[in-house]
Amino acid sequence: MNTINWTPFILSFKLAAVTTVILFFIALPTAWWLSRTRTRLKPAAEAITSLPIVLPPSVLGFYILWGLSINSPIGSFFNDLFGVQLVFNFTGLVIASCLYSFPFMVQPLQSGFESLNENMIEAAYIAGKSPVQTLFKVALPNIKPSLMTALIVTFAHTVGEFGVVLMVGGSIPGETKVASVAIYELVETMDYSTAHIYSAVMVAISFIVLLGVYIFNRYQKRKFGAFR
């Protein structure tokens, strides 16, 4: 038990935390715009944001790997200007995770915004508030369960990521070897006892996180839900 190396877990949670924070700021305006827009391009925009749910991780991983490598315009731009390589390191994992988990942040927020009483938003505009003020003072505080779902599901989904991470990050200990990849390697090398412990830890943590979300949402529904 005391020989367990916790580094892959710490890396997984660090990756999930960074991804969740970055995605919140990218997905919030996206979800707000998607919920408000009347443009004919909305279905196309929604389809693009949902792509990562449908695509096999290998497809997504392949494109991200290609897109971030120094052979592509983006990769060479970062390499030439900042001397930063975007693949097979933690930065690359964060970029890949943000793309991979994007819909898990956007969709709960968007459906939360769409369920809001339209008149409440209009009342804020009539009160003289800008769309940005309305978003932060009225819309967001009234979709707390959706916000919580978005944050936790994004976090959990990033922790549970495997295929994309393996393709973009490889398995460099302390840099890109997250828990899911570590378990895969343990199974491959037939170290079943450690694989058991790692897997059990993942199951326990995931369960506790999800339990927390559902308890929070039940509490929120009791507070506001009955009147919706």
Added chain:
Amino acid sequence: MIAIDIRKPLAGSMGEMTLQVSIEIEEHAFVAIAGESGSGKTTLLRTVAGLEKADGKITVGDEIWLDAKSSLPPQKRKIGFVFQDYALFENMTILQNLLFVENDKTLATHLLNLTSLEELAHRHPATLSGGQKQRAALCRALMKRPKLLLMDEPLSALDPAMRTRLQFDILRLHKEFGTTSLMVSHDPSEIYRLADRVVVLDHGKIIQDGTPAEVLLKTAGSQKFSFKGELLDILKRDVIHIAVVAIGQQIVEVVLDEAEANTLSIGDIVTVSTKAFAPTISKA
């Protein structure tokens, strides 16, 4: 003086039509907008608020809110708006709802006192009754001291006793704040009590415009009283016919002769009126 002259194509429940309204409203007036559902009342109100786009011109005093070149956003129009479903900010207490509009605690307290809501100031909207919520929404609409108070069927979700109470509050606040008020309403007694002018819309056009007495009292010529009703049945008794008519919640019988009976059919909307006799009135 508020001058509204707007055109807007509408895809209503009755098919395509054009909302085309041109009216001038005196300052401090209380105008009721009536008409069948789907006649464009709510759209008219929302256009004045800047929540809907339209062609034409809206001027309020010396300010231009809408013309061919520009449209002032709702944020910049000095309006208060009361929605049928209250639309209070659920995440804030009643007091916070008011202060969110304008951070003026004196005015907020004054308004809450006027509407007997002071004890509910720190409650959230979800814990209030419909009547309390609508009073809070009315207070919120007045926090900017609006030039124009717009109300979209504010009382139609409330029971009759609560309506009467709210009508009193609306009238008092309208007078105290010196606003010009525009209210969509279906209820003749409400219009009679509150408004000094009624505009009736039909298919997006104004078909009647006058005082509540002129528009709502449905008598013509020498008729003493007159009611609209639905013909439910025609009964034949010996040589006469009796029409059974539903007027509001009442059923009445009217004697017809053969010729009259032949021109009517069940389901017709009819007018029952009399001119020869003076009606008597007594306490029910």
